[in-house]
Amino acid sequence: CAEMAMVCLTDFEEYAKEHLSKATWDYYAAGADECCTRDDNLLAYKRIRLRPRILRDVSVSDTRTTVQGTEISFPVGIAPTAFHCLAWHEGETATARATEALNICYITSTYSTCSVEEIVAAAPNGYRWFQLYVYRDRKLSEQLVHRVEGLGYKALVLTVDVPYTGKRRNDIRNQFKLPPHLKVKNFEGVFQETTVPEEYGIPANTLDPSISWKDVYWLQSITRLPVIIKGILTKEDAELAVEHGVQGIIVSNHGGRQLDGGPASIDALADIVDTVQGRIEVYVDGGIRTGSDVLKALALGARCVFIGRPAVWGLAYKGEEGVREVLQILNDEFRLSMALSGCRNVAEINRNLIQFSKL
Numbered sequence: 361c362a363e364m365a366m367v368c369l370t371d372f373e374e375y376a377k378e379h380l381s382k383a384t385w386d387y388y389a390a391g392a393d394e395c396c397t398r399d400d401n402l403l404a405y406k407r408i409r410l411r412p413r414i415l416r417d418v419s420v421s422d423t424r425t426t427v428q429g430t431e432i433s434f435p436v437g438i439a440p441t442a443f444h445c446l447a448w449h450e451g452e453t454a455t456a457r458a459t460e461a462l463n464i465c466y467i468t469s470t471y472s473t474c475s476v477e478e479i480v481a482a483a484p485n486g487y488r489w490f491q492l493y494v495y496r497d498r499k500l501s502e503q504l505v506h507r508v509e510g511l512g513y514k515a516l517v518l519t520v521d522v523p524y525t526g527k528r529r530n531d532i533r534n535q536f537k538l539p540p541h542l543k544v545k546n547f548e549g550v551f552q553e554t555t556v557p558e559e560y561g562i563p564a565n566t567l568d569p570s571i572s573w574k575d576v577y578w579l580q581s582i583t584r585l586p587v588i589i590k591g592i593l594t595k596e597d598a599e600l601a602v603e604h605g606v607q608g609i610i611v612s613n614h615g616g617r618q619l620d621g622g623p624a625s626i627d628a629l630a631d632i633v634d635t636v637q638g639r640i641e642v643y644v645d646g647g648i649r650t651g652s653d654v655l656k657a658l659a660l661g662a663r664c665v666f667i668g669r670p671a672v673w674g675l676a677y678k679g680e681e682g683v684r685e686v687l688q689i690l691n692d693e694f695r696l697s698m699a700l701s702g703c704r705n706v707a708e709i710n711r712n713l714i715q716f717s718k719l
């Protein structure tokens with residue numbers, strides 16, 4: 361069965377669903393409440409139609425681009441997702457090696473099951489950003505920031521859509537938590553005597569629901585790294601982000617795991633891009649499953665997209681090799697979609713590719 365040919369990303373999804381425990385599968389797949397937003401993330405891409413151009417000599421195509429001034433081989437990165445050891449025994453070290461090999465950006469989740477030191481040691485030359493939450497105990501956030509700065513992480517991704525964890529029904533039914541042999545490694549030794557109630561293996565109430573825009577200034581005051589805000593869905597907040605001097609925005613609804621009823625992330629993108637007007641880079645995640653999805657996101661103004669669940673499916677399939685396969689398939693599909701729509705390089709991808717009358 362491991363020998364079956366993987367053709368598209370949903371092949372990895374099927375494999376993961378068959379081979380992971382039910383509780384783990386449910387955790388990865390979860391959306392909030394009725395999963396409307398989670399499902400719309402995918403459906404929204406399928407509503408968009410393209411306007412392909414022809415006879416443009418697409419014999420040579422170049423998928424390279426830059427994010428925050430650094431060259432990557434194609435405009436897809438790995439979104440931060442927690443607990444990679446649940447999917448594959450080597451966990452985040454496998455993800456790190458795969459992304460290093462393909463020269464793309466890997467956003468490490470705060471809730472990794474390998475420590476940031478182990479991740480960097482596994483793939484010393486990888487291009488990485490670190491995803492951060494703001495803890496009630498600001499010292500904890502500050503220590504993490506200084507640790508990842510020292511390790512060569514190139515940006516901080518502040519996730520702002522989790523003042524509280526969304527209500528994911530199956531996780532409640534399964535009473536999901538990390539199995540005892542796995543740890544949130546970055547916090548080892550930090551929360552020692554935890555008799556407090558836990559949420560996903562992390563002491564509950566560690567995240568600070570009182571965070572506000574002034575904490576963005578606070579974060580900037582303790583770091584020299586670029587700050588990127590993840591979880592913006594409106595032009596108003598995008599404008600505030602620019603005014604607060606951040607270097608990037610990830611348009612995201614957390615894979616539909618937080619507020620159910622919010623927009624599909626791709627539907628929120630264009631307005632935000634129009635407001636930002638190139639002052640900072642805008643990225644998007646949520647629901648990207650094919651190369652033409654990547655093309656559509658770039659045509660609507662994203663600099664780069666990030667994938668969450670598909671990377672975890674790749675891990676569940678074959679660890680590092682599985683993540684590489686997922687990325688390679690997406691790269692091949694993206695290159696083909698570019699060529700079939702008449703684009704020779706990423707700079708040629710623009711709004712003229714989108715058939716707005718169909719939206």
Ligand code: FNR
Pocket residue numbers: 387388389401439440441442469470471491519590612613614615616617645646647648666667668669670
């Ligand atoms: C996430 N996501 C997430 N985001 C974040 O900032 N920190 C985190 O620790 C996690 N953890 C996490 C776990 C799992 C299992 C999932 C599915 C998602 C959200 C993630 O970064 C991203 O926004 C979505 O996964 C993108 O949607 P797709 O690609 O999964 O459809």
